[in-house]
Amino acid sequence: MAKDALSKSNTRKARASAAEPLPAETRGDLPIMPMAGDLARVLVSEEEIRRRVRALGAQISRDYAEGGSLTIIAVINGALLFVADLLREITVPVQIDCMRVSSYRNDINPVQEPEIIDMLRLDLRGRHVLIIDDILDTGHTFERVTAEIRKLGPATLRFGVLLEKLGRREVPARPDYVGFSIPDEFVVGYGLDFAEHYRNLPCIGVLRADCQNPPEWA
Ligand code: IMP
Ligand code: MG
Numbered sequence: 001m002a003k004d005a006l007s008k009s010n011t012r013k014a015r016a017s018a019a020e021p022l023p024a025e026t027r028g029d030l031p032i033m034p035m036a037g038d039l040a041r042v043l044v045s046e047e048e049i050r051r052r053v054r055a056l057g058a059q060i061s062r063d064y065a066e067g068g069s070l071t072i073i074a075v076i077n078g079a080l081l082f083v084a085d086l087l088r089e090i091t092v093p094v095q096i097d098c099m100r101v102s103s104y105r106n107d108i109n110p111v112q113e114p115e116i117i118d119m120l121r122l123d124l125r126g127r128h129v130l131i132i133d134d135i136l137d138t139g140h141t142f143e144r145v146t147a148e149i150r151k152l153g154p155a156t157l158r159f160g161v162l163l164e165k166l167g168r169r170e171v172p173a174r175p176d177y178v179g180f181s182i183p184d185e186f187v188v189g190y191g192l193d194f195a196e197h198y199r200n201l202p203c204i205g206v207l208r209a210d211c212q213n214p215p216e217w218a
Pocket of ligand 2: 101
């Protein structure tokens with residue numbers, strides 16, 4: 001598939017179907033887990049995640065149907081759960097690799113320059129590559145990861161995120177696939193963590209302010 005044709009037709013489609021910002025009120029039911037008590041409220045329920053992941057998988061499958069195959073790069077740890085579920089909704093042949101990036105040092109303020117801790121094993125030359133991250137916040141991770149992958153010579157390169165935080169961008173970043181647009185609050189669950197906790201919550205919720213700096217995690 002021609003690079004231009006892919007980027008023009010599909011970027012447009014992807015933007016049009018990205019979810020609207022979610023209303024701020026509580027959504028969905030709290031999961032039955034003790035750590036769910038640390039959430040101020042649920043922002044995206046398990047069911048909403050499932051539906052949106054299914055829709056994104058269908059969209060990606062359509063977008064890459066002509067391309068032959070796709071290489072997905074998961075930015076871990078945050079994108080682990082999202083990518084695992086998304087992969088099962090994608091019907092075109094897929095290769096997968098992971099890139100470990102660290103943006104946080106045990107609190108809610110990102111370090112200035114995201115650090116690439118572990119790089120890929122696959123050869124990306126001439127491949128259609130889709131990077132998947134958990135959340136787009138300031139855009140520094142997007143910028144850094146995209147620049148690194150571009151150096152490896154993919155035929156096409158796109159970026160998808162489960163969540164896009166509104167009003168936080170410090171560098172321009174326009175993801176091609178967005179699960180949900182959310183307000184500027186610190187969220188955890190479905191792969192997203194605070195100091196490596198909460199990744200296994202099945203929903204996405206706002207972390208209570210008094211749980212954001214427990215002394216025992218310092
Ligand atoms: P950025 O470089 O500021 O765009 O941040 C992207 C990374 O910061 C994500 O991949 C997450 O790991 C992390 N991050 C940003 N906002 C949140 C949040 O609300 N909860 C958990 N992690 C977050
Ligand atoms: Mg991350």
